[in-house]
Amino acid sequence: MTAPARLADYVLLAAGLWLGWMLLFQWAGPEALSPPGATFARAGELLTSAPFWAHVMATGLAFGLGCVVALIGGLLLGLALGAHRLSGQVGEPILSSLYSIPKITLYPVILLVFGLGISAKVAFGALHGIFPVALFTIGALKNTSPALVKTARVLRLSPVETARTVLLPAALPEIITGLRIGLSATLLGTLIGELFASDQGIGFILIRAMEAHKVTDIMALTLLLFAFAAAANMLLLAVERRTHRR
């Protein structure tokens, strides 16, 4: 597809979203929604205020640590289960049912185990992200061509060498898909963690705005979160497409 056509598509999408927002605003009224203009203005105000950035840093720190735990843990788990046929068959269904449970119900348990504070947020974020990363890694290894694995065996590579030089490069594109989904799940988990038991962070100011019924604040924060998540997603999607093309 040509660049102008793609640009036209994006413009069309933006116009459609804007129109939908306006119509929804007309229907629901200013009590329930804030119009696009005011929301963008408020989002701009937030972006230039110092206290807001302190909350961003708090969320960012918990999110970053959660990502590290989820990515490393998920990759190791996925490699361990995916490299061996039987353990993959046994482990994958267990992981996928853990992935499908409403993890929010485990939040009280996380709080009881980790106590209030950043460690609970990190743990809850990582809990969301670790399963998709592990599942995509297992799937990626399962789809690796058997010829590659046989070649590694013929060359008498050790398990660690096989993982590093054969399996990981071959499975990289799908693993990156897993990382993308894992990152967004971790963000979700971190934010939910902040909604309940926290005294700083984006989730905290969101729930505070909700309690005080500040509609414009809620919408502006939602907008910023959407923008951040969509931007991060597009970035990783671009990386993913590049590795696929190789």
Add this chain to the structure above:
Amino acid sequence: MTRVRLIQLGIVGAVIAVLELLCRAGVIDRFTMIPPSEMLLALGNVVTSAPWFWSDLSYTLGNLAAAIALSVLGGFLIGLVVHAVPRLRRVLDPIFTAYYSIPTFVLYPLLIVVFGIGPASLIVLGALFGIVAMIVATVTAIDRIPRVLMKVARVGRLGPIRTALLMKLPAASPHLMTGLRLAVAYSVIGIIAGEFILSTQGIGRRLALAYNNFDNKTMYALLVLILAFAIAVNAALGAIEQALHRRWYRA
């Protein structure tokens, strides 16, 4: 029962046994977790003697059924439209790929403002969670219908309705089933989470209440109930899905 199933049962059993031992031995204190056997007993107690149990359960299940119906039917219909209009599909594609990377829960405050606290905002939250999985699965499912089947339909001179019902629908069923399973799983997550965050009734609400009141027995009882329900539903739908995939792609 296959060897894989046996090993899985063994692992799950071992995890539960270890938790039980750790709790009994006092390594995990009772304020953090009660032994799994007591969780089951507490669940039995809640089911038989808690006055709120059945009304809250039916509230949750009713909302869940509505959310699933909305997301599956709505997702299927939107999927048909999106597939039929290539331009629309191209325009919406970035939304579909980015959708599950966006924390949908942040919409819940807005939904409460629009619909008020009650079933409507919960159902919409659950449906919003599930619908995009169903749309994407529907589009994929139609894409994957083998071309040869359409030729067979033309040779057999089937009308459009019979082609859709006898050829397209069965051939699309494996991927539609994947969408259904995901939509159900996401709707469960959405409904329970919504109840947990802010609601007046429901099992998720009861779980949050029990946690706030340090009522560990009720909390773990409900936790076991919700997790068992989610896992059982997912496993049942997953089994149907795999049977359909096998039938269409390996035979």
